[in-house]
Amino acid sequence: MSIITKKITKLENIALNPAKAVAESCKETGKEAVGCFPIYTPEEIVYAGGFLPVGMWGGKKEFKESEAYLQGFCCSIIKTNVELGIRGAYNHLKAVIIPALCDTLKCIVENWKIAVPQVPSVAIVYPQNRWAAGSQEYLIAEYKRVRSELEKITGVLITETAIEQAYELYEEYRAVMREFTEVAAKYPQTIDAKKRHLIIKAGYYMDKAVYKEDVKCIIEELKKMPEEKAKGVKVVATGLIGEPIEVLDIFVENGITVVADDLAQESRQFRTVGRPEGTIWEKMAGRILDQRGCTFLAEQKKSRGDMLINMVKNTGAEAVVVMMMKFCDPEEFDYPVYKAQLEKEGIPILYLEVDQQMESFEQLRTRIQSFAEML
Amino acid sequence: MSKTSKELLNELVAKHYEDAAQAKKDGKLVAWATSICPQELLEAMDITVVYPENHAAAIAARKHSQEFLDQSEGCGYSIDICSYARVNMGYKDIQYSEAANIPMPDMVFCCNNICTTVAKWYENLATELNIPFILIDTPFNHIYDAPAHNIEYMRNQIEHAIHQIEEICGRPYDYERLTEVMKISNETAYWWRRACFTAQAMPSPLSGFDMFNYMALVVCIRGKKEGRDLFKLWCEELEAKAAEGKGPWKEGEEEKYRVIWDGIACWANLSPTYKILKKYGINVVTSLYPDAWTILYETNDIEGMAKAYTYYHANRNVDYVAATKSQRVKDFNVDGVIFHSNRSCKLMDFTIYEQQRRITAETGVPTVVFDGDMTDPRIFSEAQYETRIQALVEMMEENKKKKAQEGK
Ligand code: SF4
Numbered sequence: 001m002s003i004i005t006k007k008i009t010k011l012e013n014i015a016l017n018p019a020k021a022v023a024e025s026c027k028e029t030g031k032e033a034v035g036c037f038p039i040y041t042p043e044e045i046v047y048a049g050g051f052l053p054v055g056m057w058g059g060k061k062e063f064k065e066s067e068a069y070l071q072g073f074c075c076s077i078i079k080t081n082v083e084l085g086i087r088g089a090y091n092h093l094k095a096v097i098i099p100a101l102c103d104t105l106k107c108i109v110e111n112w113k114i115a116v117p118q119v120p121s122v123a124i125v126y127p128q129n130r131w132a133a134g135s136q137e138y139l140i141a142e143y144k145r146v147r148s149e150l151e152k153i154t155g156v157l158i159t160e161t162a163i164e165q166a167y168e169l170y171e172e173y174r175a176v177m178r179e180f181t182e183v184a185a186k187y188p189q190t191i192d193a194k195k196r197h198l199i200i201k202a203g204y205y206m207d208k209a210v211y212k213e214d215v216k217c218i219i220e221e222l223k224k225m226p227e228e229k230a231k232g233v234k235v236v237a238t239g240l241i242g243e244p245i246e247v248l249d250i251f252v253e254n255g256i257t258v259v260a261d262d263l264a265q266e267s268r269q270f271r272t273v274g275r276p277e278g279t280i281w282e283k284m285a286g287r288i289l290d291q292r293g294c295t296f297l298a299e300q301k302k303s304r305g306d307m308l309i310n311m312v313k314n315t316g317a318e319a320v321v322v323m324m325m326k327f328c329d330p331e332e333f334d335y336p337v338y339k340a341q342l343e344k345e346g347i348p349i350l351y352l353e354v355d356q357q358m359e360s361f362e363q364l365r366t367r368i369q370s371f372a373e374m375l
Numbered sequence: 376m377s378k379t380s381k382e383l384l385n386e387l388v389a390k391h392y393e394d395a396a397q398a399k400k401d402g403k404l405v406a407w408a409t410s411i412c413p414q415e416l417l418e419a420m421d422i423t424v425v426y427p428e429n430h431a432a433a434i435a436a437r438k439h440s441q442e443f444l445d446q447s448e449g450c451g452y453s454i455d456i457c458s459y460a461r462v463n464m465g466y467k468d469i470q471y472s473e474a475a476n477i478p479m480p481d482m483v484f485c486c487n488n489i490c491t492t493v494a495k496w497y498e499n500l501a502t503e504l505n506i507p508f509i510l511i512d513t514p515f516n517h518i519y520d521a522p523a524h525n526i527e528y529m530r531n532q533i534e535h536a537i538h539q540i541e542e543i544c545g546r547p548y549d550y551e552r553l554t555e556v557m558k559i560s561n562e563t564a565y566w567w568r569r570a571c572f573t574a575q576a577m578p579s580p581l582s583g584f585d586m587f588n589y590m591a592l593v594v595c596i597r598g599k600k601e602g603r604d605l606f607k608l609w610c611e612e613l614e615a616k617a618a619e620g621k622g623p624w625k626e627g628e629e630e631k632y633r634v635i636w637d638g639i640a641c642w643a644n645l646s647p648t649y650k651i652l653k654k655y656g657i658n659v660v661t662s663l664y665p666d667a668w669t670i671l672y673e674t675n676d677i678e679g680m681a682k683a684y685t686y687y688h689a690n691r692n693v694d695y696v697a698a699t700k701s702q703r704v705k706d707f708n709v710d711g712v713i714f715h716s717n718r719s720c721k722l723m724d725f726t727i728y729e730q731q732r733r734i735t736a737e738t739g740v741p742t743v744v745f746d747g748d749m750t751d752p753r754i755f756s757e758a759q760y761e762t763r764i765q766a767l768v769e770m771m772e773e774n775k776k777k778k779a780q781e782g783k
């Protein structure tokens with residue numbers, strides 16, 4: 001096996017087996033894990049405490065225990081987290097951090113305390129009025145509160161120096177990821193839609209210091225190869241997550257290549273470059289305050305539509321694929337606005353309503369096929 | 376003869392919509408605002424404020440919401456999101472309803488103390504109508520008391536909003552008028568709460584569905600003298616009724632059970648929800664709405680104002696909400712609680728089950744949940760509703776018997 005295949009296979013396996021991967025990462029690094037709910041959490045603070053921040057992006061589980069807390073119209077990703085939490089699947093976590101970024105998450109902050117008392121939780125409330133001067137000060141105070149709460153739970157002192165170091169590592173990781181998405185777009189055969197997703201997702205279950213080296217290696221190896229031609233349609237993906245994985249299988253079958261993404265689980269995590277100046281707290285706050293086009297952080301005027309149009313133009317994509325997580329209010333609110341903007345530009349849209357518990361993919365398969373053929 | 380509060384209520388509601396239309400014609404600035412926002416800031420600058428949630432409710436109550444829902448769903452709005460938003464986004468395009476009309480806005484003014492959803496909805500309006508977006512972000516209170524940095528942040532935003540308003544109006548802010556509006560708003564809030572609390576009497580002089588009607592007005596008239604005077608009059612009427620021992624309905628119609636209605640009324644299905652309760656002699660004596668517009672603070676106390684707005688119950692943790700409801704059960708001699716699992720409102724829904732458990736544990740009263748929606752008529756099922764209410768009646772009856780036996 002070539003180096004690149006080895007690395008890709010390693011990351012794919014990690015992304016496909018999160019629980020096992022987290023256990024292994026903990027063993028390798030000697031660290032304990034702290035769970036990080038979607039969408040944003042100050043992972044640097046966790047890392048600085050000597051813990052392993054791990055992503056909690058749902059999964060495929062039957063709902064039983066969670067029915068005592070949540071109705072049927074709750075998004076599957078978060079209901080799964082609660083289900084797994086009650087069943088004890090997260091008992092190894094030192095704590096979880098839950099950002100109150102949407103109405104559902106606010107309720108999860110509350111339910112978690114009662115439903116999963118064995119895993120302590122720390123809530124964070126990001127500012128929405130990011131154009132008011134006080135939002136930075138507020139966010140910094142929130143970060144500091146999260147730090148104190150983590151310290152109380154874990155008994156570990158989290159120094160500013162340690163946070164600075166963690167931030168630097170994370171900035172490096174984020175730069176690597178930005179480069180990866182750019183380079184990967186030129187190798188649509190080696191990095192198909194499914195591989196691209198899994199490689200990015202693997203980062204949630206690994207120590208970023210290790211992970212970034214693996215991705216760097218993939219980038220270097222790719223660069224040595226001649227650029228590849230896309231077999232079929234090139235698209236920009238937008239939405240919460242590029243799952244369920246079966247959908248990506250159908251993309252691959254139909255030669256659909258993701259050349260860029262605006263997925264909350266993927267590029268939204270690393271596309272915003274940190275501010276060069278300021279204290280460590282200001283820099284961390286800056287990354288949230290400067291983030292554009294993300295539905296979980298309000299804007300005076302929505303920039304997502306223009307951003308998607310630019311992404312399409314800059315990457316030579318032919319269409320936008322919307323991966324709409326069912327019952328995700330914020331994503332559902334954005335859609336009509338950018339839909340109209342994309343239509344005005346004559347950019348085709350493939351709208352796929354997905355959730356993590358989906359069983360049958362035949363309908364989606366037909367729609368994806370005919371979309372690929374139409375273009 | 377002087378007018379009753381009911382007559383005045385209808386007049387004032389009509390006047391609210393007429394005045395807004397006239398103001399637009401006269402070239403005055405119009406704001407669309409969320410239902411529990413610091414409207415004081417707008418009223419003080421003579422900006423005409425209308426409330427899309429209220430408007431959507433009025434449209435739904437007159438059974439006209441479907442047309443607007445169809446319009447917005449046609450534009451890509453999922454049927455899973457808040458139907459107030461869907462009605463309003465439809466209205467933004469159609470701009471006319473037989474039921475009630477509001478003038479198009481020159482700005483949108485949003486306080487997300489009621490939910491995160493409104494911020495998304497108003498962001499859409501600001502973007503598509505290309506108008507200023509004024510946001511007062513009230514961070515969710517997962518801790519019982521709002522920490523100092525939250526209050527500071529909200530204060531800062533209020534100052535920022537004042538600057539935005541000055542810019543939009545093209546004149547310096549009128550702080551004197553703000554003081555006045557704050558005073559009136561607090562007086563209105565006082566009378567609103569006092570009126571709602573007359574329902575503590577046994578029987579209650581107030582029918583809960585009447586409260587819903589008055590609520591429609593307190594949303595839009597809190598900062599106006601006419602509003603304050605109306606709520607004072609209403610309160611006096613109710614207190615007089617209570618003194619005479621009169622119940623919520625006509626003579627001979629007994630208030631058999633007293634319940635809390637949790638959540639928004641089903642405006643699109645108002646009549647069956649009301650009639651079925653009445654059939655069993657159930658009166659809604661309270662909810663957390665009396666508190667929703669009880670925004671009280673010292674005049675000119677900006678931090679106090681910030682705190683009052685951020686403490687809207689849906690912006691507070693389950694400890695607070697469940698404890699407050701349990702307290703209501705005790706203070707209002709409540710026999711049961713009806714939870715509206717509102718397909719539109721995830722924030723209010725996703726802690727209902729936990730609240731049920733806590734309220735029953737704390738007070739012993741039974742609770743039920745039914746599925747509905749405030750403005751989308753397609754969700755509510757009369758059969759399910761009646762079955763749930765019957766179940767509640769049985770449980771309440773059982774409790775009463777038990778109590779009677781214990782009393783012997
Ligand atoms: S509604 Fe969307 S953002 Fe909120 S928890 Fe669900 S998936 Fe996440």
Ligand code: SF4
Pocket residue numbers: 428457458459460489490491492493639719720721722723
């Ligand atoms: S019904 Fe719920 S989601 Fe809709 S505006 Fe009101 S509080 Fe927000």
